Amino acid sequence: MIDIRQTKNYADYLRREAWVVERVDETNYFIRKFPLIGSVLKLQRPEKINFGIIDKLARKYRVFQIIIEPDLGSGPVTVFDHKLLLHNGFKLSKSPYLPSKTLQIDLTQPKEKIYTNFTKECRYTIRKAAVAKTMAGKGVGGFYNSSCSTPAEIIKWREAWKNSVKFNRYVPSAKQLLNIKKSFPQNHSLFLASHNISGRITGGALFTVSSHDVSNHITYYWYGFTNKEGRASLSQYSLLYQGILWAKKMGCKVFDFEGVYDSRFPNKSWLGFTHFKRSFGGREVLYPGAYTKNVLSFGLWNNKRQRLATQKKRKDWPEKHSGGS
Numbered sequence: 539m540i541d542i543r544q545t546k547n548y549a550d551y552l553r554r555e556a557w558v559v560e561r562v563d564e565t566n567y568f569i570r571k572f573p574l575i576g577s578v579l580k581l582q583r584p585e586k587i588n589f590g591i592i593d594k595l596a597r598k599y600r601v602f603q604i605i606i607e608p609d610l611g612s613g614p615v616t617v618f619d620h621k622l623l624l625h626n627g628f629k630l631s632k633s634p635y636l637p638s639k640t641l642q643i644d645l646t647q648p649k650e651k652i653y654t655n656f657t658k659e660c661r662y663t664i665r666k667a668a669v670a671k672t673m674a675g676k677g678v679g680g681f682y683n684s685s686c687s688t689p690a691e692i693i694k695w696r697e698a699w700k701n702s703v704k705f706n707r708y709v710p711s712a713k714q715l716l717n718i719k720k721s722f723p724q725n726h727s728l729f730l731a732s733h734n735i736s737g738r739i740t741g742g743a744l745f746t747v748s749s750h751d752v753s754n755h756i757t758y759y760w761y762g763f764t765n766k767e768g769r770a771s772l773s774q775y776s777l778l779y780q781g782i783l784w785a786k787k788m789g790c791k792v793f794d795f796e797g798v799y800d801s802r803f804p805n806k807s808w809l810g811f812t813h814f815k816r817s818f819g820g821r822e823v824l825y826p827g828a829y830t831k832n833v834l835s836f837g838l839w840n841n842k843r844q845r846l847a848t849q850k851k852r853k854d855w856p857e858k859h860s861g862g863s
Contacts, residue, residue, distance in 0.1 A: 539756055539792060541583035541609055542748035543636075551721035555714065558599070562591050569599050576600040582636060583609035583825075589626055596833065604628070604831045607636050619826070628829035637797025638827045641820035645757075645786045645793055652782065655819035660775060667776035679735055681773050683780055686729040686742075689716055695731055698739035702765035710761070715744075718760075722746050728784055732764075732773035740768035743777040747790060756792045757785035762811075778818065795820065803827060 542548050549559040549566045558569040558577075565588070568580040577599040581592065587606060596604060606628060608619065620630075643652060653661065673680030686695045693712050700709045719727060726749060732741040741764035748756040759781060764774045785793050799805065799812040 540585070540748060542746060542756065542758055543582040544584060544609075545748050547721050547726060547749065551717055554717040554721060560595055563588070565591075567591070567595055569595065569601070571599070576602040578603045578605065580605045580607075580635070582607045585609060602833055604833065605631075605635060606829045606831075607634065608826055608829070623829045626831070627833075628831045630826075631828040631830045632803070634803055634825075634828040636825070636828070637800075638803050638825045639800035640797050640823050640825075641795040641815055641818075642823050643782065643793040643818065643820040645782075645790050649783070649786060652786070652819075657817040657819075660817035663772045663775040664779050667773065667779075670771065670773075671776075674733075674735055677735065681732050681734050681740060681768075681771050681776075683730055683732050683773075683776060686731055687719075689719075692716060692719060692729055695729055695739065695742050698731070698765070699742055699761075699763045702741075702763050702768070718744070718746070725788055727760075728781065730777050730780060732768055732771075732777055734767060734771075738767075740765050740771065741773045741777055743774070743781055745781045745785065747785075747788065755788065755790040756794055757781070757788070757790045758794045758796045759815075760796060774814065775817075782818070793820070798822075800824075 544564075544566050546561075549561060552568055553559050556570075558571065560567040560569065563586075565581070565584045565586065568582070570578045570580070572578070579592070579595055579599065579601045581587065581604075587608065592604060592606075595601070606623065608623075643655075645652070656664070667681075670680035671682050674682040686692050692715050696709065696712050696715050703709065715729075719729070726747045728745045730743045730745070731739045734740050742762065743759065744761040746758045746760045748758065759778065762774060762777065768774065782793050795815045795818075797808070798815055799808040
């Protein structure tokens, strides 16, 4: 299946965020320009890796760093794949840019089967949420969920998120969130919010859809948040379950949680939401991480000896590498 980073929608989003996007042979190459020093080139979850195209773009944009995050979701990176990247001058980074491990739910299963794969605690919490929604409808407490689609609603959604976390926690800007909605319009994204009986937002979730001409659709759990009141009511379970049902109704084949804790690249701050995500079941998917290569943008591509060495590498190793799941 085609990863969301390789869709035209995501390419449009990054263009709105001031990235240059080169789309060659159905593959997105992301370039970030920096005044005077050159550019960074990112290749994220491609179906294939073409070192020839990477070299051409690196020369064109005076790239000083190349980042490749292979799409090998069927299992750990093979010895050949690893050696191929190392042979071309890449090193495995200690800190991936994209989640290196995730969970995915098969949405082709009946809704009842998906539900029974949730943990007992999760199913109980979802049933409680249904009662809470009934109470809210009667005006006697509880909470309810609604979607946000207009710019004003999305800005309010973002303000609720900002107010629910510490000042040093990352929250996307209003411009970024509005650009996501513009690039993933209509049924390509869903902003959900939970509200208490007075209408105050207590939590939220953002889901995006990877749509591609040759791929089944994948829905991603892109962002999620709750404030103290939302955590007390466990509204995040209701939000996520509603997102899963929405994805299935939309005809998506896979629901991707977009990251869980990975002991290969440990980040203890991920442990809490990983426990939450695991309660919904799904199968583990491992990615190899990020491979980086630092180059001298001012001299590398003008050095004849290094150009010849690069050409020799291309003869010794295949230019194209299929790494799709």
